Structure formats: C-alpha cells, structure tokens
Amino acid sequence: MAPRRSLTRPARLGPLTIGGGAPVVVQTMGNADPLDPEAILAQIGRLTARGAELVRLAVPNEAAARVLAEVTPHSPVPLVADVHFDWRLALWSLKAKAAGLRLNPGNIRDPEKIKKVAEAAMANGAAIRVGVNAGSLDPEVLARYGHTPEAMVQSALKEIAVLEAVGFTNIVVSLKASEVRLTVEAARLMARRSDYPQHLGVTEAGDLESGVVKSAVGLGLLLYEGLGDTIRVSLTGPPEAEVDCAYEILKSLGLRVRGPEYISCPTCGRCRIDLAALLRDVKERLSDLKTPLKIAVMGCEVNGPGEAKRADLGVAGGQRKGVVFEKGLVVGQYPFESLAAVLEDKARVLAGEPKTIP
C-alpha cells in the first residue's frame, strides 16, 4: 500500500545507497560545536540510536575539517561535510574521510574549483550532494529566472554538468526552499529533467509547530508521488526531533516502518476514560519496540471497535474500562488502571520483544 517510487540511479555513501530503489534514507544534521569532537560523536550516537542513517556536519573552517578527521573513524553512520563559500573546505573534508560532501552551487561557483573537488571526491569514493537553496541562489541564475523552480533546477543542472564533465556521477541533488510550494514544484521539475536521486527537505521550516507541518505537507506530498530518495526534516529544535518527524512522515505513507504505529481518537463528549494519559503511558512503555505494530487506542463505541479490530492490538474505551482486541478478536475487558500494562504485555508478545529488566 506504500506509494510506488520513481526509479532514480543509485548514489553510494560508504555502505549506504541513496536512490536506485533503496528505502528512503533518513538523515539529519548535527549542531554540536564543530571544534568539539566528543560533543559531535555523542550527538551522532544519540541521532543514530534514534534512527538517523546519515548525519551531516557543518565544516565552516579548516580547524573543523581537522576535527572531522577525528570524528569519521568513530561514527557508526556515514558523515556528510556541509561546505560553503570556500572550496578548499571540501578538499579538507575529503581528506578527513567524509563519505559525502554537500556543495552549495550558490556560493562555490568557479567550475575549475568544482572540478578539482569532484576529482578528489572520485578518488575517495565520496558522493556529492548538489544542494541548491532558494535562500542562497547563484546570483546569475537568480537574475535570469528569479525565485522560481526553474532557477533552482537550472542552478543544479549547471553544477551537475560541471561534475559530469570530469566523469563524476555519484550525485544526489536537493532543491530546498522555505516555501512548501517552491520546494514541491522544484522537486517535480527536477525529476522530469534528471534521474539523479533526490534529497528532499523544506528548509528553514520553523520550530516544532510550524516546521513539522511544513515538512510533512511538502515532503509527504512528494513522497506520495514517488519522489525522494532521502529526506531531512529541518526544525529549529533538537535534531532528534527531526529524525522522529522524518519517520512519522515515512510511516504515515507506509514507506518505512519502525516500531508501533498508534491510531488514537481525539476524544469527544463521549469519551469516559483519560485517553491521552493512556496513550502516553502505552507509548512510553513501548518506546523501545522496533517491530512494526498497529495499536489502536480509542475512546468509545463509535469508531473504537472498528479501528481496534483492524489494528494488531486495540482498546475501545467504556465507562472507566476498556475492551481489548487482538488481531480482530475481543480478548478481554479490563479496568482503566490496568489497560496500559495489558497492552504493553500483549504488544511485547506479538512483537517477540520481551521487557528488558534493567
């Protein structure tokens, strides 16, 4: 039932494949001090545990590239160096064994320098993301096309042509804007003009409120159409939230599954149990579960039994109690106070993931 995906060519970043039919890769960007290798590695560890499969790090100066060299050997996932303005930062990052580079065609523009970077990337087996951003477009392209999807695509194609001129094709492309529509139309246009894998993101999307919504609308729509080989949700907030949100988007479309999916009602005047508290409790108890399971936590008899029956596990609330369903069958009725524990036990049995006793 997941959307059929457009086939792009594969790009390789260390052990990771982006595009070419591989599952959509979830990535994020670290925001620790680029000169503090311990802090960077600790953050990468947290992000990886949360499900990040690729982490990008800003490399704003030569010292940061030296720190990157200390970090890459210990990172459990491939790292991408985010480089702007100075092409030498790209060379230093490759020397530091970054699996990929993100180059911004808006601020590294000299074709000769880009070619030198491409040759070094090729020698290192690294990938290059052509990372166009509507907020920092190549001034020439901007003057000609304005802030349009065409400008973003032209900016990417111009850089891709330079890379291809030296035989470099291990390319991922991204066209990000802070407006959902510009992001969507640019990605659609790019997919018609090129089969390089796309990294999707709505950039500078905002905080946990507006950023989650903008990213879900823009990325969800494109993923539904089959576009997108890797995604990054960009939030003003902890990068852990970016990873969680990315999986929620992919889960909502059946593209990646990881742990339980919860169906829960908004409660209304009919609900006689504290459903939000029950849901929080169940989610907390099962936060370590990795097996995909559909769990319905429903307040009443209107949609409760229907949803609960269709889930792997479900509860439909009544007067201070709940009817529990497993694989479509009623398996018992329990007082409110014991519902969370009952659901946890049953979920762990279904998942084959017993509780770890610390």
Add this chain to the structure above:
Amino acid sequence: MAPRRSLTRPARLGPLTIGGGAPVVVQTMGNADPLDPEAILAQIGRLTARGAELVRLAVPNEAAARVLAEVTPHSPVPLVADVHFDWRLALWSLKAKAAGLRLNPGNIRDPEKIKKVAEAAMANGAAIRVGVNAGSLDPEVLARYGHTPEAMVQSALKEIAVLEAVGFTNIVVSLKASEVRLTVEAARLMARRSDYPQHLGVTEAGDLESGVVKSAVGLGLLLYEGLGDTIRVSLTGPPEAEVDCAYEILKSLGLRVRGPEYISCPTCGRCRIDLAALLRDVKERLSDLKTPLKIAVMGCEVNGPGEAKRADLGVAGGQRKGVVFEKGLVVGQYPFESLAAVLEDKARVLAGEPKTIP
C-alpha cells in the same frame, strides 16, 4: 501562489458558507462534558479565540441535546451536533438549534429515518454532513467493497441519494480514515463523483507527534490539489492544538493567513546565537498579532541574509549579535539580548498593531 481550488457547491451553516469558493473553514470538536453547558461554552470561547470557525459537539443522549439548547444561543460560531446510532438525537439537536448535523451513514441506516431528519433539517435551515468513517462503515457496503475508497464513496453516495430524494442538498461530505492513503484516495474519488463540498480529516490520527504529521501529509496533499472546503485536524490532545495545526497547514500552502509566518533555520555548527530561544521569545511577544507577516529568524550568513531579505522582517545571526532586515534592506545590527525586542517593535509597526498595555 495558493493552490487553485476545485469549485464545489456551497453549503450554509448559519452565517458560514462551506464550499462554493469560500475560504477553507477551520473547525474542531469540543470534548467537554456534554451535560455541562458552562464548560462547553467556556471551551467554545477558547476555541473561537484561537480561530475555530465551526465547533462540533457530541450529542450522545437526549440530556445532551437539552444542554445543547442552552449552549447554541450563546455560541459565537455555528455548532454542529455529532449524532450516531439514534436518529432521534438528530431531531432533538435540530430543536436545540444546531446549525448542522453530522450523520454517520454507518450507524444510522434506515432511509425513512434519514428522510425525516432531512425534512426537519430543511425546515430549520440546517446543513447535514454525511460523515463516513472507515472505522464504522455500513456493514452492507463493507461486505461488498471492503475497506476501500470505493466503499467509503458508495456509503456517502447512498446517503446523499436518500437526502436528495426529499430535496435536501445543504450537504457537506467527509470520508475519513485513520490511514493517510485511504483518506486521500477516498477524497479524490469523491471529488470525481460529486461536487458537494468536502470536509477533510484524517481520523484518529494520533497524538501531537504522529497526529500532526498524518494530518499535515493527508490534508496538505488534498488541499494542494485544490480539494477540501473545511478541515478538521483530529488529535489526541487539547482541541486548541487542532485549530493551531489546521492553520499551520493552511498557512504552509498560502490558503489562509493569520498572524506571522516564521522562517527559521535548524541551526548547525555555524550558529553562534541561541536561535531557538530567540524564536520562542519573538513568537511569544507576537502571539496576539493578527496581520500576516513573514518573519525570518536565521542563525548564520549562509542562507540568513537571503531569507531575511525576502521576508517582511528578518534577522541573520552572527557572533552574539544579529543583522536586522526590513523589507529587503539592512536596518541595523543589534546585540543578541535586544534582538527579540527590536523584532517585536518593528513587527508591530509593520502590522499597525501596537502593544496593548494591560
């Protein structure tokens, strides 16, 4: 730049028009005790202040319908009675002056009873939402079509035919499922078969984490295609959050504007100011602003100046300071500590909404 919308026929709920080219109506559902008129009215007041333009209330029994009669005269927005199982609840709700009814074709199925409700609604000038829900489908339709978009559309069309048989056409239709894809495909199919206005919602979407994402993906996609005349975001959480999220979705597509829109970067190793704190502070200071304004709160010199210039107002962070932009021009550089106050003052001047001194 907002999506072009499909033209539907208009439905009327008191002073409110749904469809027929009217702006997308934001609605939510109250969850106060249906027997407590003060609590219901207090909640309606909070939801209306937040931007809810229509509020639905569960009417689970006759006593609740009597309470509804006490509530309707004092509500600042039209109210819809949510009725299931017993058709007489619909009649009692109309007597209580509900502007609309939500009938579930899955649990009130006798055509003769539905016709009586339609005649009473017509006499009262009330609208009827044919509210199909994948979790409570008409068993006959379910047996024939399974859990499919077709089943949901057939269920709606069957009830619409009964309503039209008595000349009733003040209809809104909704086809909700807890799965994004089923919701999307059902709404698309319905739009091809009928021009009644559509109420969109992903039902039982989950809590603030997954529910926001599922709703944004599903509703955003349909709104982008021009479908949807009213939306309800369904969250396990306070209904205020449903209203906020609905506006965030509409804002992300330029369909409704209300107050500031924030562009803010996710921060990375380049950011030298506490951007999340600055953003929180600015949002808090401007939470009463009603004028649409684009405000960019950016951490560094990569995309900061570009985004800040394109916004009505913007800041690009530097070392413990920020460069402030207004309508594309640099207007000054301020230490970090005063940035929030500067942005507030400038936003209020641009909006023509001075600070209210309590």
